[in-house]
Amino acid sequence: MGSRASSLLREEDIEEIKKQTGFSHSQITRLYSRFHSLDKGENGALSREDFQRIPELAINPLGDRIINAFFPEGEDQVNFRGFMRTLAHFRPVEDNEKNKDPTSGEPLNSRTNKLFFAFQLYDLDRDDKISRDELLQVLEKVDVEQKMSIRFLH
Amino acid sequence: MASSVYLCLLRAVFLVCFVNPLIQGLSGDANVVQNPHHELEENLTGLPIVTFKWHHVQTPYLVIIWVFVAGLAKLSVIELNHHVTSVIPESGLLIILGFILGGIVWGAGKAQTFKLLPPTFFYYLLPQIILDASYFMPNKLFFSNLGAILIYAIFGTCWNAATVGLSLWGCYEAGAMGNLDIGLLQFLLFGSLIAAVDPVAVIAVFEEVHVNEVLFILVFGESLLNDGVTVVLYNVFDAFVALGGPKIDAAEIFKGIFSFVVVAFGGSFLGVVFAILLSLLTRCTKHIQIIEAGFVFVVGYLAYLTAEMLSLSAILSITFCGICCQKYVNANMDEKSVTTVRHAMKVLANGSETMIFVFLGVTAIDTEIWVWNTGFILLTLLFVFIYRIIGVFLLTWMLNKFRLVPIEVIDQVVMSYGGLRGAVAYGLAAMLDEDKIPEKNLMISTTLIVVYFTVILQGLTMKPLVQWLKVKRAAHSDLKLIEKLNNRAFDHILAAVEDICGRIGDNWWTRGWNRFEENYISWLLMKPKARRNRDYLFSIFHKLNLEDAVNYVSEGERQGSLGFIRSDEAANVDFKKQFDSEFTDVMPDIMVDMSNYELEIENVSVTSIVKDTIPSVSLDIHGHDRKNAVDDINAHHLLQQHLYRSRKNHRHKYSRSHFSINQSEDEVQEIFQRTMRSRLESFKSAKMGVNPAKKITKHHKKELTHKMANGHPDGTGHLYGDEVDSAVGSETGAIRGTFMRDMYTVGAGIENPVFLPDMDSPTHSSLPWLMETEAVAPSQRAQRRLPWTPNRLRRLAPMRISTCSTDSFLMADLEEHEEQPQTDHEEM
Numbered sequence: 001m002g003s004r005a006s007s008l009l010r011e012e013d014i015e016e017i018k019k020q021t022g023f024s025h026s027q028i029t030r031l032y033s034r035f036h037s038l039d040k041g042e043n044g045a046l047s048r049e050d051f052q053r054i055p056e057l058a059i060n061p062l063g064d065r066i067i068n069a070f071f072p073e074g075e076d077q078v079n080f081r082g083f084m085r086t087l088a089h090f091r092p093v094e095d096n097e098k099n100k101d102p103t104s105g106e107p108l109n110s111r112t113n114k115l116f117f118a119f120q121l122y123d124l125d126r127d128d129k130i131s132r133d134e135l136l137q138v139l140e141k142v143d144v145e146q147k148m149s150i151r152f153l154h
Numbered sequence: 155m156a157s158s159v160y161l162c163l164l165r166a167v168f169l170v171c172f173v174n175p176l177i178q179g180l181s182g183d184a185n186v187v188q189n190p191h192h193e194l195e196e197n198l199t200g201l202p203i204v205t206f207k208w209h210h211v212q213t214p215y216l217v218i219i220w221v222f223v224a225g226l227a228k229l230s231v232i233e234l235n236h237h238v239t240s241v242i243p244e245s246g247l248l249i250i251l252g253f254i255l256g257g258i259v260w261g262a263g264k265a266q267t268f269k270l271l272p273p274t275f276f277y278y279l280l281p282q283i284i285l286d287a288s289y290f291m292p293n294k295l296f297f298s299n300l301g302a303i304l305i306y307a308i309f310g311t312c313w314n315a316a317t318v319g320l321s322l323w324g325c326y327e328a329g330a331m332g333n334l335d336i337g338l339l340q341f342l343l344f345g346s347l348i349a350a351v352d353p354v355a356v357i358a359v360f361e362e363v364h365v366n367e368v369l370f371i372l373v374f375g376e377s378l379l380n381d382g383v384t385v386v387l388y389n390v391f392d393a394f395v396a397l398g399g400p401k402i403d404a405a406e407i408f409k410g411i412f413s414f415v416v417v418a419f420g421g422s423f424l425g426v427v428f429a430i431l432l433s434l435l436t437r438c439t440k441h442i443q444i445i446e447a448g449f450v451f452v453v454g455y456l457a458y459l460t461a462e463m464l465s466l467s468a469i470l471s472i473t474f475c476g477i478c479c480q481k482y483v484n485a486n487m488d489e490k491s492v493t494t495v496r497h498a499m500k501v502l503a504n505g506s507e508t509m510i511f512v513f514l515g516v517t518a519i520d521t522e523i524w525v526w527n528t529g530f531i532l533l534t535l536l537f538v539f540i541y542r543i544i545g546v547f548l549l550t551w552m553l554n555k556f557r558l559v560p561i562e563v564i565d566q567v568v569m570s571y572g573g574l575r576g577a578v579a580y581g582l583a584a585m586l587d588e589d590k591i592p593e594k595n596l597m598i599s600t601t602l603i604v605v606y607f608t609v610i611l612q613g614l615t616m617k618p619l620v621q622w623l624k625v626k627r628a629a630h631s632d633l634k635l636i637e638k639l640n641n642r643a644f645d646h647i648l649a650a651v652e653d654i655c656g657r658i659g660d661n662w663w664t665r666g667w668n669r670f671e672e673n674y675i676s677w678l679l680m681k682p683k684a685r686r687n688r689d690y691l692f693s694i695f696h697k698l699n700l701e702d703a704v705n706y707v708s709e710g711e712r713q714g715s716l717g718f719i720r721s722d723e724a725a726n727v728d729f730k731k732q733f734d735s736e737f738t739d740v741m742p743d744i745m746v747d748m749s750n751y752e753l754e755i756e757n758v759s760v761t762s763i764v765k766d767t768i769p770s771v772s773l774d775i776h777g778h779d780r781k782n783a784v785d786d787i788n789a790h791h792l793l794q795q796h797l798y799r800s801r802k803n804h805r806h807k808y809s810r811s812h813f814s815i816n817q818s819e820d821e822v823q824e825i826f827q828r829t830m831r832s833r834l835e836s837f838k839s840a841k842m843g844v845n846p847a848k849k850i851t852k853h854h855k856k857e858l859t860h861k862m863a864n865g866h867p868d869g870t871g872h873l874y875g876d877e878v879d880s881a882v883g884s885e886t887g888a889i890r891g892t893f894m895r896d897m898y899t900v901g902a903g904i905e906n907p908v909f910l911p912d913m914d915s916p917t918h919s920s921l922p923w924l925m926e927t928e929a930v931a932p933s934q935r936a937q938r939r940l941p942w943t944p945n946r947l948r949r950l951a952p953m954r955i956s957t958c959s960t961d962s963f964l965m966a967d968l969e970e971h972e973e974q975p976q977t978d979h980e981e982m
Contacts, residue, residue, distance in 0.1 A: 031655065034655060034656045037656075038654075038656075051654065054653050054654060056649070056650075056653040057650055057653050057654070060646055060649060060650045060653070061646055062643060062646045062647055062650060063650050065647075066647055066650040066651060066654070087651070087654075087655065090648075090651055092558050092559070118644070118647075121647065
């Protein structure tokens with residue numbers, strides 16, 4: 001777990017990711033080793049199959065949506081940067097975070113960005129709109145009571 | 155204003171006049187209790203027609219009189235509160251009223267015989283309050299904040315006890331209190347009994363303030379769980395005081411710590427055992443539902459007493475009993491029993507709370523117990539207050555390092571201000587042994603003053619403080635269904651991300667526990683029927699149905715919009731007589747007969763229609779009534795038809811096993827018509843002629859028929875053409891409009907055109923969610939024209955989306971239409 005993974009991650013990379021996402025040093029190294037263990041093909045990037053290999057995701061009704069969220073538009077591989085960027089949305093919100101770099105804009109885990117990410121989870125075709133079908137699909141997959149929930153929305 | 159004051163005075167006078175002779179009777183007849191027979195023999199000169207048998211009923215009579223008085227007190231307090239602009243919390247007012255009552259009794263010159271005795275309090279008044287609190291505890295919130303609650307309960311209470319005791323001792327040594335016969339251990343004992351935040355007082359004050367739920371659950375949970383610590387500390391120091399100073403060494407202290415573990419966990423474990431017992435009991439009471447409700451109270455009380463007997467923490471025991479059993483008991487019991495338990499618990503809890511506060515006031519007026527020591531009392535007040543604030547802030551600072559959502563400063567202020575002491579502290583103080591603790595009366599007095607201070611003054615200022623600090627308040631309304639669904643969706647998302655990160659977080663535990671609970675525990679403790687009905691969305695659906703139905707009735711009565719409801723009494727009776735039976739027949743079926751649905755599709759569909767129509771009726775009509783008064787008559791007819799239909803369908807269910815003779819004329823006619831119509835239809839469809847039964851739809855859709863290229867049976871064409879049109883319109887208002895138009899242009903009254911397309915559907919439409927297809931379920935309107943076979947449903951999906959030519963759909967209609975006549979015959 002430890003040495004081999006971290007040797008592939010340079011210090012300046014860690015610094016940059018830290019600045020961009022706000023994770024701490026130890027968190028980044030731990031997540032990198034996780035990334036590495038998921039990456040069976042050893043090519044420094046994760047594909048959809050790598051994610052699908054996680055057993056719990058298979059039974060999660062919204063599993064494939066989350067997986068899709070990691071991959072930017074049109075691409076099939078996600079590198080470590082992209083992995084961290086997506087995960088950064090889930091960091092707890094910190095109110096007291098002093099804005100070290102005024103030009104960097106809002107941190108990735110701010111409330112607005114979280115909401116934006118959540119919106120993207122619903123918006124499958126990425127047209128910046130959630131159509132009724134997309135909404136239906138999300139709600140459909142949540143447990144077997146799918147048909148019940150659709151009926152109610154009309 | 156004058157009238158309520160008058161009422162209060164009247165009550166006070168009544169009480170004085172009534173209570174006085176009772177007390178005289180009590181003190182006078184105390185000796186005569188033993189030999190009533192002799193008395194009777196002695197004085198017997200002739201046959202006594204009526205005798206005054208006071209001593210027979212003495213004890214229960216006094217108890218009941220005091221309960222009655224407490225109830226009257228609450229009544230007058232509520233009345234008064236309207237005028238005092240609900241500034242003072244009820245509990246405070248009750249204590250003040252207790253003062254008045256005590257004053258009255260004292261003024262009558264009698265000794266204060268009605269004190270709040272510790273056994274009475276602990277065995278008869280406290281358990282129901284705790285059971286009520288735990289039975290209605292929001293479990294999810296409680297367990298997700300359990301870590302914080304435990305920290306506050308354990309460490310907070312220990313901190314309070316230690317600091318208050320030590321500081322008082324320090325001040326005593328410094329001479330601030332004059333000469334008292336107290337040692338360090340006794341101070342610590344006093345500290346431990348005054349340290350505990352009281353659940354009764356917290357409920358009483360916080361329920362009027364409505365702070366946000368996290369804050370409430372933290373304070374409230376702490377007040378419940380700190381009993382474990384309080385009991386241990388009290389017993390430990392009590393034993394230490396009895397042993398005396400020199401005998402306390404490391405072994406004893408270690409035993410003290412160990413006893414905490416045993417008492418706290420033992421008590422909780424005992425509570426869980428009784429909860430399991432209770433759930434199993436309610437699982438088995440299918441045939442004797444009338445006593446189910448009783449079991450809850452009996453077993454709860456047993457849990458309390460058993461823990462008390464084993465010197466474990468009784469409050470923890472009954473708390474965990476309530477918390478663990480609520481889910482299973484509510485699922486297993488009949489709905490009536492559930493309601494009974496809820497109401498009864500609230501009544502008991504309210505009554506006990508009232509009595510506790512009144513008695514707290516009454517006991518103050520007792521010249522014997524009051525010992526005034528300025529230093530002791532004032533210093534206690536000061537220390538209790540300050541150390542609470544310090545303790546809360548310290549612990550929260552530590553907790554916030556670990557919490558996902560930190561506790562804000564303002565919430566901490568409210569938490570520290572909300573550390574109210576109450577009757578539990580008084581009870582513990584009254585239980586002190588006078589021989590070992592010579593200053594018992596001083597401690598009782600101080601405890602009482604602390605209690606009055608916190609409940610009255612802090613309760614008084616809590617509401618303004620909360621408003622001034624702009625504390626986040628509780629949400630005013632329940633989440634809408636879409637919000638609840640979204641919350642669930644996000645739970646799944648969080649779980650997925652945690653899996654990706656490979657770390658075991660909160661969600662992992664929650665999910666693991668949920669899975670374990672669903673598979674094993676529910677299997678053991680829940681009735682099989684209840685387990686199948688556990689669908690979350692279904693229960694929401696059911697609840698909303700009931701709400702809609704209730705709202706509809708009350709709305710109709712209030713607005714006077716429905717033709718058949720004119721005045722409250724007469725029309726009410728009519729409505730209930732005509733329709734209530736149907737509602738009550740129909741509603742329970744939703745829960746009761748769901749279990750059958752896996753067995754027979756026919757039965758299922760009936761109840762599905764029943765379920766479906768009720769919301770569609772309510773939702774449709776409800777909104778409709780409000781908008782347009784003219785359509786009220788329409789609503790009436792619609793309602794009558796739908797309700798009528800549901801009752802008929804309901805009867806349909808029994809037609810396979812029981813043959814019930816149709817009582818109603820309308821129904822007989824209707825059934826006859828149906829039969830004839832369907833026979834006619836089967837003939838006519840063979841000839842491909844116009845179906846008179848379908849006239850209603852055809853009238854509306856003449857244009858569409860002309861567009862049809864092929865010469866296939868018009869019946870189906872009309873049916874779906876109609877539907878397409880409205881689907882294209884895609885607005886429920888339009889749909890309803892067309893629908894209404896249909897009915898009234900043909901002039902249909904009770905003979906229900908609505909039924910025509912549907913006559914076969916009850917038996918053929920199955921619950922969409924039971925089917926394995928991926929079809930989107932039909933809309934409300936679609937249900938009225940339900941397709942004839944389950945396969946039909948699939949076509950509705952493309953139909954709704956596409957707005958272009960309907961030819962393809964009509965083609966699809968063609969092959970399936972042939973099945974219909976056969977199925978008709980089968981059904982007949």
